[in-house]
Amino acid sequence: GENVEQHPSTLSVQEGDSAVIKCTYSDSASNYFPWYKQELGKRPQLIIDIRSNVGEKKDQRIAVTLNKTAKHFSLHITETQPEDSAVYFCAASRGNNDMRFGAGTRLTVKP
Amino acid sequence: ETGVTQSPTHLIKTRGQQVTLRCSSQSGHNTVSWYQQALGQGPQFIFQYYREEENGRGNFPPRFSGLQFPNYSSELNVNALELDDSALYLCASSLGGGYEETQYFGPGTRLLVL
Numbered sequence: 632g633e634n635v636e637q638h639p640s641t642l643s644v645q646e647g648d649s650a651v652i653k654c655t656y657s658d659s660a661s662n663y664f665p666w667y668k669q670e671l672g673k674r675p676q677l678i679i680d681i682r683s684n685v686g687e688k689k690d691q692r693i694a695v696t697l698n699k700t701a702k703h704f705s706l707h708i709t710e711t712q713p714e715d716s717a718v719y720f721c722a723a724s725r726g727n728n729d730m731r732f733g734a735g736t737r738l739t740v741k742p
Numbered sequence: 743e744t745g746v747t748q749s750p751t752h753l754i755k756t757r758g759q760q761v762t763l764r765c766s767s768q769s770g771h772n773t774v775s776w777y778q779q780a781l782g783q784g785p786q787f788i789f790q791y792y793r794e795e796e797n798g799r800g801n802f803p804p805r806f807s808g809l810q811f812p813n814y815s816s817e818l819n820v821n822a823l824e825l826d827d828s829a830l831y832l833c834a835s836s837l838g839g840g841y842e843e844t845q846y847f848g849p850g851t852r853l854l855v856l
Contacts, residue, residue, distance in 0.1 A: 632801075637784075663843045674832065674847040675785065720784050726843055728798040730775065732784030 633658040635723050637733025644711050652736045654721035655703040661723040664704050670717045711740045746835050746848035754854045755823050763818045763851045765833030773838030774816040779830040792838045828855045
């Protein structure tokens with residue numbers, strides 16, 4: 632089955648700096664890669680996703696890149712703000728059946 | 743916030759007991775996936791239901807079972823509870839059967855097994 636590894640496990644940045652979180656996956660047939668943000672005690676919320684026919688996608692301060700050959704994808708957050716502080720999860724799936732999540736990255740943005 | 747709801751919000755059970763968790767999917771969604779999230783970890787896929795049929799299962803024993811109803815709401819049943827079953831149980835709904843894979847999570851049920 633799919634195995635997703637996520638790095639780093641913790642990330643601390645100064646407000647205004649950029650943050651990058653990286654994930655690798657094992658199943659070359661995976662074709663859907665969402666990113667979720669989970670604040671303490673709350674549900675995971677989808678922030679951006681990318682499909683395997685696209686190499687990059689951007690939504691305001693958030694971007695995701697996908698390298699199918701190397702089987703890795705990354706989340707980029709620019710101009711970070713304190714409210715970006717949360718745990719971020721990457722995931723990979725073949726369709727939406729059996730979605731596998733990374734272990735999470737705890738992002739702290741210091742004001 | 744999504745339109746996905748779960749009940750109860752919290753639950754305390756003892757080892758060996760059985761538990762039923764409920765999920766109401768977002769309007770128009772016919773697919774529900776269940777996940778177990780242990781403290782400090784990512785969600786782990788338990789199984790998925792699409793139009794009342796199981797449509798995939800993760801590495802969980804048979805004592806984890808589910809149902810989906812004609813209105814696409816769903817139940818997760820866990821028999822013979824073990825201490826390691828203590829976790830946040832999340833359901834996520836999606837519009838399955840095609841290319842739309844986006845899953846929207848409910849708030850979760852926090853289960854504590856003593």
